Amino acid sequence: MASAALTLADLASGRVDTGTSPIHEPYWWDAAPLKEVERPTLPMRADVVIVGSGFTGLSAALTMLDKGRSVVVLDRGVPGFGASTRNGGQIGSGNQKFRVRDLVASRGEVKATALLREGTRMLDYIGALIAKERIDCFFQRCGRFRGAMRPAHYEAMARDMEDLKRIAGVESFMVPRSEQHAEIRTDRFYGGSVLPEDASLHPGLYHSGLMARVTARGGAIVGLASAKAVQREEAGYRVATEVGKIDCSQILIATNGYTDHLVGHLRRRIISVHSALIATESLEPGLIDQLMPARRVYGNTNRVFYYFRAAPDQNRLVWGGRAARLSGLKAYRHLADELLSVLPDLGNVGVSHVWDGSIGYTYDALPHLGCTRDGIFFAAGYCGTGVSRATYFGHKIALQMTNDPDGKTPFDDLAFPPFPVRDAAQLAVPFVERWYRFRDAIEK
Numbered sequence: 084m085a086s087a088a089l090t091l092a093d094l095a096s097g098r099v100d101t102g103t104s105p106i107h108e109p110y111w112w113d114a115a116p117l118k119e120v121e122r123p124t125l126p127m128r129a130d131v132v133i134v135g136s137g138f139t140g141l142s143a144a145l146t147m148l149d150k151g152r153s154v155v156v157l158d159r160g161v162p163g164f165g166a167s168t169r170n171g172g173q174i175g176s177g178n179q180k181f182r183v184r185d186l187v188a189s190r191g192e193v194k195a196t197a198l199l200r201e202g203t204r205m206l207d208y209i210g211a212l213i214a215k216e217r218i219d220c221f222f223q224r225c226g227r228f229r230g231a232m233r234p235a236h237y238e239a240m241a242r243d244m245e246d247l248k249r250i251a252g253v254e255s256f257m258v259p260r261s262e263q264h265a266e267i268r269t270d271r272f273y274g275g276s277v278l279p280e281d282a283s284l285h286p287g288l289y290h291s292g293l294m295a296r297v298t299a300r301g302g303a304i305v306g307l308a309s310a311k312a313v314q315r316e317e318a319g320y321r322v323a324t325e326v327g328k329i330d331c332s333q334i335l336i337a338t339n340g341y342t343d344h345l346v347g348h349l350r351r352r353i354i355s356v357h358s359a360l361i362a363t364e365s366l367e368p369g370l371i372d373q374l375m376p377a378r379r380v381y382g383n384t385n386r387v388f389y390y391f392r393a394a395p396d397q398n399r400l401v402w403g404g405r406a407a408r409l410s411g412l413k414a415y416r417h418l419a420d421e422l423l424s425v426l427p428d429l430g431n432v433g434v435s436h437v438w439d440g441s442i443g444y445t446y447d448a449l450p451h452l453g454c455t456r457d458g459i460f461f462a463a464g465y466c467g468t469g470v471s472r473a474t475y476f477g478h479k480i481a482l483q484m485t486n487d488p489d490g491k492t493p494f495d496d497l498a499f500p501p502f503p504v505r506d507a508a509q510l511a512v513p514f515v516e517r518w519y520r521f522r523d524a525i526e527k
């Protein structure tokens with residue numbers, strides 16, 4: 084096993100002063116470094132300005148460019164600064180976010196069915212896009228294993244999986260505890276569920292592939308160009324940025340967990356929740372195959388859950404969970420602790436990277452797309468399942484902006500409720516999380 088100054092055991096016990104620090108950047112940036120921007124230059128006008136250069140913005144840009152529109156994508160940071168190059172690269176339909184019965188109770192069976200089936204289409208869409216665009220990003224239908232943290236969670240998941248199959252035709256299977264070593268070599272879980280169609284990719288390579296396809300079609304991606312104000316003009320909009328003004332006929336806000344005050348309508352409806360990840364050094368050859376023989380993406384059933392996987396190109400683990408409010412390396416301590424609770428023999432493995440990012444959450448825990456009264460389009464609020472959802476919503480909103488009837492989705496007519504007191508909700512995030520952690524700990 085590789086030795087490093089800071090091991091998982093060090094990090095888990097808070098002994099972080101070992102002299103050598105892991106890299107404080109996403110592991111994914113090693114293979115797909117973000118491009119430095121020297122002197123951002125802005126065209127005078129474009130048919131469409133897209134604010135945000137993540138999966139939503141780039142996917143929308145591709146669809147717009149294919150429809151013959153000129154497109155400028157703006158980002159406040161270097162392109163790809165947001166969650167799209169920071170995530171765990173686990174790809175789901177979003178359906179695992181719901182307890183199916185709750186969704187049926189709140190939305191009715193017809194709507195719930197339509198929303199769940201749309202989730203499956205999102206998963207299919209990202210696979211088809213990557214294949215069509217030939218983006219080399221390790222996309223793989225590896226399946227998802229979700230470990231039950233309590234026997235009761237296993238039973239509840241089994242019922243939920245049955246409902247998902249009955250209502251939306253989604254295939255899955257349960258793995259009892261006695262057989263779970265075929266999925267993962269741990270006794271931490273009380274069995275689990277497998278969604279075999281779920282997938283994984285390398286987020287950095289996927290993002291840089293999308294950027295390359297956008298620029299190859301003539302789209303401009305301008306980093307270090309924060310949009311500061313959007314003004315309605317007679318024939319469209321004028322967007323003031325920190326590097327000048329740009330006029331456009333249409334504007335799309337694709338800022339998700341990084342949403343600022345630019346558009347009040349969106350600001351009132353999205354809060355940011357931080358998520359953090361660590362990557363380990365390479366493990367001994369063959370060890371990952373022993374520990375995670377199914378090589379899926381993994382998670383658990385807690386309210387404050389963790390998620391993990393093997394990096395696609397290396398024998399290393401990438402482990403994520405909620406970010407702690409501490410600063411410095413100690414903010415990642417609980418991730419190492421949780422990793423070792425599942426795979427306790429890895430204490431001597433070194434930690435190579437630590438990083439975090441912002442997830443966009445909505446009041447009703449559903450993603451939303453649409454248009455404000457001022458005609459400003461948006462797609463956001465993926466609640467932590469944005470690799471497929473952002474790609475799909477970016478495409479759909481671009482179709483809607485070009486009046487293409489294929490842009491219709493069952494998400495169109497959902498009311499998008501604001502947080503009753505948005506800034507208080509944002510401040511309350513750490514306290515809610517602590518409350519959820521407490522409930523996870525005491526639950527039978």
Ligand SMILES: Cc1cc2nc3c(=O)[nH]c(=O)nc-3n(C[C@H](O)[C@H](O)[C@H](O)COP(=O)(O)OP(=O)(O)OC[C@H]3O[C@@H](n4cnc5c(N)ncnc54)[C@H](O)[C@@H]3O)c2cc1C
Nearest residue numbers: 135137138139159165166167170171173310440468469470
């Ligand atoms: C740590 C972490 C782990 C995650 N893991 C997973 C996972 O495993 N699977 C999954 O499905 N989802 C995951 N997600 C969620 C997923 O990454 C996001 O939902 C998705 O990337 C959102 O894409 P986006 O394009 O909408 O937003 P982002 O990629 O966040 O891009 C928004 C961009 O908007 C820019 N911006 C904001 N304001 C302005 C402005 N005024 N002017 C110009 N630019 C602006 C920001 O700089 C940012 O680059 C994770 C998220 C995080 C943070």
